Amino acid sequence: MEITDIEQLREIMAEPSPGLEAKNIPYLDTFACDFISKSPFIILSTSDEEGRCDGSPKGDAPGFVEVVDEHTLLIPDRPGNRLAYGHKNILANPNVAVLFCIPGTTETLRVSGKAALTADPAVLERLAARGKPAVLAIRVTVEECFFHCSKAFIRSNLWEPEQWVTPPHKVSFGEIYRARFGISDDEVKALEESLEDDSLDDESDDDESDDDESDDASLDDSSDDDESEDDPDDDESSDDSPDDDSLSDDASGVSSRSASRSSICWFRESISSVS
Numbered sequence: 001m002e003i004t005d006i007e008q009l010r011e012i013m014a015e016p017s018p019g020l021e022a023k024n025i026p027y028l029d030t031f032a033c034d035f036i037s038k039s040p041f042i043i044l045s046t047s048d049e050e051g052r053c054d055g056s057p058k059g060d061a062p063g064f065v066e067v068v069d070e071h072t073l074l075i076p077d078r079p080g081n082r083l084a085y086g087h088k089n090i091l092a093n094p095n096v097a098v099l100f101c102i103p104g105t106t107e108t109l110r111v112s113g114k115a116a117l118t119a120d121p122a123v124l125e126r127l128a129a130r131g132k133p134a135v136l137a138i139r140v141t142v143e144e145c146f147f148h149c150s151k152a153f154i155r156s157n158l159w160e161p162e163q164w165v166t167p168p169h170k171v172s173f174g175e176i177y178r179a180r181f182g183i184s185d186d187e188v189k190a191l192e193e194s195l196e197d198d199s200l201d202d203e204s205d206d207d208e209s210d211d212d213e214s215d216d217a218s219l220d221d222s223s224d225d226d227e228s229e230d231d232p233d234d235d236e237s238s239d240d241s242p243d244d245d246s247l248s249d250d251a252s253g254v255s256s257r258s259a260s261r262s263s264i265c266w267f268r269e270s271i272s273s274v275s
Contacts, residue, residue: 024146027070035109037063039100046089054085076127076134090115106150113143
């Protein structure tokens with residue numbers, strides 16, 4: 001049976017305990033500020049004007065999200081894949097939600113409100129990390145703040161090392177591209193090495209790449225999400241990525257093999273431009 005209204009929902013899920021909703025407050029109290037100061041990882045949720053949603057992981061040193069005051073947060077944006085899903089969503093629909101996590105802590109902090117993008121040089125410099133200013137910043141005006149109970153983390157055993165997959169599960173973008181585009185063993189190896197090198201460069205304080213040029217490009221294209229800095233799997237929605245039709249369209253005169261090579265060239269270029 002599909003649930004279509006609140007009355008049906010409440011027949012299955014009882015009303016919350018009296019007073020429980022009182023934990024929701026429209027500002028950041030001292031407990032929330034303390035939690036944010038210790039959090040190295042967040043998930044930023046956004047949606048576009050049609051309600052299509054995106055959840056973007058972001059991480060840095062604990063406290064990388066700045067509490068400006070009890071009603072304002074600043075989330076720094078680092079060089080990433082420049083797909084800008086979340087950024088474009090914010091421009092279309094400013095409503096956002098942020099989930100703050102602390103490793104080992106089973107409670108989480110949920111904050112929602114209205115977001116805006118800023119490229120104010122003073123703000124970006126203040127949010128610098130590893131000697132580099134933020135590419136841009138997301139300013140969140142807080143409308144709701146509350147702590148979420150620990151049940152999800154307890155049930156999932158997320159922070160229990162003995163419950164983790166051993167060895168850690170590794171996503172191979174080389175193998176993903178092999179399956180999607182039929183790339184060769186050499187191309188798989190080159191792709192994986194490019195990712196590994198890029199990851200090491202990103203962690204290094206001594207990255208000697210042309211930072212000014214890459215940062216300017218990132219400002220123009222608005223890196224996101226991610227911000228998950230090595231997330232080529234999102235390429236399927238990128239305007240620059242080849243689509244399935246381009247890989248199999250014999251009428252174009254481009255062989256599937258050539259298209260595969262082109263996709264790898266595009267992918268390598270997209271990686272190298274992020275450093």
